[in-house]
Amino acid sequence: MAAESAVTTCFRHPQVESHVRCTRCDRYICPSCMREAAVGHQCVECVKEGARSVRQARTVFGAPVGTVPLVTYVLIGLNVIAYLVELARPEFEYRFAMLGATPAGHLPEGVAHGEWYRLLTGAFLHLTPGEGTFGITHILLNMVALWNVGRVVETQLGRIRYTALYLLSALGGSVLELLLDPMSYSVGASGAIFGLGAAYWVMGRRLGQDMRAVNRSMAGLLLWLVISAGLTSWQGHLGGLLAGGVVTLAFAYAPRDARRTLVQAGVCVALPALLLVLAWLKATSLTA
Known part of the structure; x- marks a missing residue:
């Protein structure tokens, strides 16, 4: 029983055993939820949150850089x-x-x-x-x-x-x-x-x-x-x-x-x- 209680699973996929933590939120993540980061791996949700916090580059006139015409x-x-x-x-x-x-x-x-x-x-x-x-x-x-x-x-x-x-x-x-x-x-x-x-x-x-x-x-x-x-x-x-x-x-x-x-x-x-x-x-x- 003690061995079973020590098993950790992915927070997004509870049925999948996982031993890797997200370097940002410290939750366990499975291989399908891992995203490579500068150090270690991050979960999908933390990657999305990080992308929202990054200010997008814009032109002098206020348009996002790389706009498709x-x-x-x-x-x-x-x-x-x-x-x-x-x-x-x-x-x-x-x-x-x-x-x-x-x-x-x-x-x-x-x-x-x-x-x-x-x-x-x-x-x-x-x-x-x-x-x-x-x-x-x-x-x-x-x-x-x-x-x-x-x-x-x-x-x-x-x-x-x-x-x-x-x-x-x-x-x-x-x-x-x-x-x-x-x-x-x-x-x-x-x-x-x-x-x-x-x-x-x-x-x-x-x-x-x-x-x-x-x-x-x-x-x-x-x-x-x-x-x-x-x-x-x-x-x-x-x-x-x-x-x-x-x-x-x-x-x-x-x-x-x-x-x-x-x-x-x-x-x-x-x-x-x-x-x-x-x-x-x-x-x-x-x-x-």
């Missing part, structure tokens, strides 16, 4: 799916494209007539083959730019900040287009991508990178902004550039303490509120 992949997928729907049903493009209002005498449509979703849905659509100046080149150029710039920006900002940046840049482009050219009809992710370009430039300055390469990228964007004045919606491009720059400035230069999240979230709430107020005032004037 999943949002960029999802955005590219959404644009491609929307494009395939456009090819199958051409009326889909007109129904969701960015349109402020129609001229007098036409069927009233657009943001000014309550179709507010167009402020964002137009940013996921592109010109189809045989339509406009670019055709299929439109989506190809935008997706290549999104692939190249988006992944870099997302790994620095993290998924939540990056998503906010992308959507607010798209919204900023649509609102400026509504303010300056409400009768125009446009589609494309260019406004959002211009916002990513602005973010890339701001982040480069914040990180102290060699700005020659960063400035060349920004110069290319500005050159395209000038060229686009005669080809596509330069208002949407400029609006996305400005909105993306404002958002990224908040992400990059917010205090690196408990106030950082509050400042960043505050800008991400205040900017769309301002944009929507401007859009509402413009819509009201168009339907007065």
Whole structure:
């Protein structure tokens, strides 16, 4: 009886005899519960507790280091799916494209007539083959730019900040287009991508990178902004550039303490509120 009482078992598997203790909690553990530690072995629960107590490395902008650019992949997928729907049903493009209002005498449509979703849905659509100046080149150029710039920006900002940046840049482009050219009809992710370009430039300055390469990228964007004045919606491009720059400035230069999240979230709430107020005032004037 004395020999039986001396038998020790794993605290997680009482039926398994064990003679090894966890170096952290001092409980007996069986081979399936052992995890190698710097000294001896630890149990599964202590390893998990230790992992929670270790502070995860983060970028200057607050994102976990090593973030996989999943949002960029999802955005590219959404644009491609929307494009395939456009090819199958051409009326889909007109129904969701960015349109402020129609001229007098036409069927009233657009943001000014309550179709507010167009402020964002137009940013996921592109010109189809045989339509406009670019055709299929439109989506190809935008997706290549999104692939190249988006992944870099997302790994620095993290998924939540990056998503906010992308959507607010798209919204900023649509609102400026509504303010300056409400009768125009446009589609494309260019406004959002211009916002990513602005973010890339701001982040480069914040990180102290060699700005020659960063400035060349920004110069290319500005050159395209000038060229686009005669080809596509330069208002949407400029609006996305400005909105993306404002958002990224908040992400990059917010205090690196408990106030950082509050400042960043505050800008991400205040900017769309301002944009929507401007859009509402413009819509009201168009339907007065």
